[in-house]
Amino acid sequence: MTTQPQARAGRPRSEKAEKAIIEATLDLIAEGLGVAELTIEAIAARAGVGKTTIYRRWANKEDLVVDALATMREPLPPLAGESVRDDLIALLDVVRREVGHRRARCVINVAMSEADSPKSVGKRFFKQAMEPRLTAIRRVLSRGRANGELDPDLDIDMGLALLSGALIWFGRWGPEGDLPEDLAERIVDHALEGIARRA
Amino acid sequence: MTTQPQARAGRPRSEKAEKAIIEATLDLIAEGLGVAELTIEAIAARAGVGKTTIYRRWANKEDLVVDALATMREPLPPLAGESVRDDLIALLDVVRREVGHRRARCVINVAMSEADSPKSVGKRFFKQAMEPRLTAIRRVLSRGRANGELDPDLDIDMGLALLSGALIWFGRWGPEGDLPEDLAERIVDHALEGIARRA
DNA sequence: GCGTAGCGAAACTCGAACGTATCGAAATTA
């Protein structure tokens, strides 16, 4: 059984230190540093922790950053499954909340931003955090296309691009400060109805 | 008059070297390196050029990268001004062409991606390259809202987010390879008409 | 031909950060 912490001899690892390290990492990212500019030494200093304490837990910077970013994720919301509109809003609103707060915005920027190198934080974050959400959105769109709520000729990828793209756009280049609470709703409505004057 | 190259004494700077440097820079970025991973030494080696020759022209890496990225920009297209749809397609298609080729895609990713630090390449690229395009799109949307082609209650920023966001989305996370030629058109049509089934 | 300035190559100095090792102190188990 590994459910028990397997009380080994010796001083146990400090949870406080661990949290301080993750907080420090997110702090620094929130200040606008990219992963490349992050340094373990700066993180250690900010967290009030020795470098040893970091290296004892993470093998390298990328692993630490991926873990730190992961702590910001909310779980996928349950979907009512009644209307496509409501489900899409629910899904986008999770991201809106995450991207919507000043600190998280920088963090998400980093997540999207890192170059496509092998170890790339961006690639790993995409797999871990984005992929499942995109799949959920895709599923809702497919359902809507099948049951007549959406255009029967809808290109699912195009719908996904409009919805996700707009949200990312606001997160990256929208006005400073928190994103408005009704943003997800407005994006979904615009995407559903289009911006042209209705006939 | 500064129109004349002001033939100074001494050996003139080699245009060939300059082009080789820019090509090498773009090559390396296209291979997936972020600005942080780029090194002047690697660029010099790739270009078959001495580091001196680079430092004689650019004060630092960031200046070089900004210049290199700038060479990939197409000028804004002339707008027919007849229909909002056509003008939007024309504007988005410029970006589609730029983002659409494999090499350029990496480059654009880098341009969008860099963290928001002061010297940041991303910030500078945004000012130089994106801002004017966004302004043009905004103008077209405003015109359409005024003349009845678009929803009179349209939120211009939302329209911009849908259009630009979708395009960026495809550029960043779309399928590998070149983007399809009709992508701009399809994005515009979906944004205009919406993805819901028309009543 | 002379002066000047750019050329590529190489050697150089310098600072930043990595990752490791070591310290004495603190926290825990047996």
Added chain:
DNA sequence: TAATTTCGATACGTTCGAGTTTCGCTACGC
């Protein structure tokens, strides 16, 4: 209490790349 492990701090050796300098050579104007 003894053994063990982590703690923060600090020092260390190493690597890497920035940016500079020097070199012998080359291309241009005059």
